Amino acid sequence: MTSDPDQKLRIAYSPCPNDTFVFDALAHGRVPGGPALDVTFADIDLTNGMAERGEFDVLKVSYAVLPYVLDEYALLPCGGALGRGCGPLVLTREAGTDLTGRTVAVPSEKSTAYLLFRLWAAATVPGGVGEIVVLPFHEIMPAVRDGRVDAGLVIHEARFTYRNYGLHKLADMGEHWESTTGLPIPLGAIIARRSLGATALTGLADAIRASVRAAWDDPEVSRPYVLEHAQEMDPSVADQHIGLYVNEFTADLGADGYAAVRGLLTRAAAEGLVPPLGPDALSFP
Incomplete structure (x- = not known):
């Protein structure tokens, strides 16, 4: 090779x-x-x-x-x-949180999850989100739970474990992508x-x-x-x-x-x- x-x-x-x-x-x-x-x-x-x-x-x-x-x-x-059905999630402490001007933790700003999040936010948060904070993946859910950030963008196994942190799914980036494009x-x-x-x-x-x-x-x-x-x-x-x-x-x-x-x-x-x-x-x- x-x-x-x-x-x-x-x-x-x-x-x-x-x-x-x-x-x-x-x-x-x-x-x-x-x-x-x-x-x-x-x-x-x-x-x-x-x-x-x-x-x-x-x-x-x-x-x-x-x-x-x-x-x-x-x-x-x-x-x-x-x-399909495997997109990143935006999690918050309270159900239905308005993300306008809020601080959001993400695992990377050069990730597909982040691009999907920004495309979702452009369509659904007219006032725009606030500060973006990059945190290691494993620190995001604890940071949301403890109130250090207002929301967190999570991937992979967090789909199955976020309820253990008492968190709520605000939106599924994959659902938004699939519903607007029909693509995986x-x-x-x-x-x-x-x-x-x-x-x-x-x-x-x-x-x-x-x-x-x-x-x-x-x-x-x-x-x-x-x-x-x-x-x-x-x-x-x-x-x-x-x-x-x-x-x-x-x-x-x-x-x-x-x-x-x-x-x-x-x-x-x-x-x-x-x-x-x-x-x-x-x-x-």
Whole structure:
């Protein structure tokens, strides 16, 4: 897959169950003909920065960072996270809180969640939200609960656990996106260096698809890898997480997947949130 067949591809993805489920077979050499991987685990806010600095061969990143990295990296048509009914949530202490002028905690300002939030706010908070505070993901719900911020934007397993903090769902960013576009929600992307070359990129995509299918065919094989890195997540929550974020779009973006990615980034560019995409920016390989 690289110029030296004995050299491993340096890849960075999150310890979240969907990523470890997807990459288990490939990372452990169970995909015939697949490349050897040198895996680094990092949350997506870190991998976004790694991509902007060009530090790895392959990365899982937020779709929101694509406009900043597509000169060097190609979007792979598989391995990422899109879906329906799996969008980020805005949480508050009190039901029905008006966010006009309020402080909102977000995990990153270069995330798909943030773009979806800003598009939602532009349509539903006419007076505009107030200060945006960036906090580590695990600190957001406690900050809302304790009154340090007025609302929080949360992702992933928080969909299943926010009630434990006594919080209320003010809005589902995914519901707003789906109802206004009819498209799936683009969350996380797999990108790889264009300098690997077309043959290697195509082979990598094929290997990732094979890894996904292997996990679907025998989920129990991936379970130890998933739970080892799931950060003390309850196994049933890990299963829910995989069920939401690993789906047909993980195996292949397809026409709807590409339309969702371009639709999100085009709308975000129109709001001045990201640079505009070139006409061939999403082409593969």
